[in-house]
Amino acid sequence: MSRGLVARETSISLVVNSVLVLGSNLMAFGGQDEVPVWGAGGVLFDLLPTCFICALMGSVVPSLVNRRRFTPPPDIRFILLRGLILALLAVLTLIPAATLLLRSTEVLSFMQVLWLKMLLSAFLVSGVTLWSLRGLLHRM
Template identity: 30%
Template sequence: MNSADLHIRREVAVSMAINTVFSGAFFLAVFGLGRPVPVWGLGHYVFDFGPQAFAVAFMSTLVPSALSRKALRAGRVASRPSSLRLPTHLLLRALVLAAPAAVVALAGAAAAFAVLGVAVLGWGVALAIKLAVGAGLALVITNLALRATLAEHVA
């Protein structure tokens, strides 16, 4: 495995850990401790998937990409080819990944909970789902962002 692949694996793991913690912290700030969590309505559980996905995807793009560019310039990581093309401007790249992530997460959560017919979730179940979503989004988005970043300097 080359240095670029190792770099991506390490940064993805760090991003997953950080975004899992942030997802938990924001869950606690929004839904509190130990109370059942209402699923439907503005500001409730399903609605929160949009802001959560946007924030996780945005930060999973912006920070690792900036750190990876710095590592590339310093020669600590090698570039690698990728067919994935994203905007080179990091804020635009983060928006391009975060906006669809928010829409897909919100729509997916709404569809899933509508099919399940769930109106209220137990606190522990609701937290576990949010932690898993934060980690899963970080896994996918950080990987995409870093593959595009490390391909920017391929000769």
């Protein structure tokens, strides 16, 4: 049951976050042929909330939805605090990595930005969801 739970919740989390990232990308950069990498309206600046929200939602939502399945149920404050810490760690590790990756790039096409954000968020959400739910399963 535990493997099925983790696989199902990770899949759901991936789909939901992919749709949110696609929507936010369309809102932020839709209609632009080229997107600047640097500056306030650039890709790296936009990755800050993307990483934070994906990590937070990938940890908190599946944990809260399945909270009652665990014995004893984890405290809501624990789930929220862990999600916040994971979100901050995601920003502190992935933004510098993306900065290094894009250091000599001035602009990206809209499709390049979309692929970058979709792949980054899929990697992030799957890892955070797996880690969060497995951590709750091993507490039992």
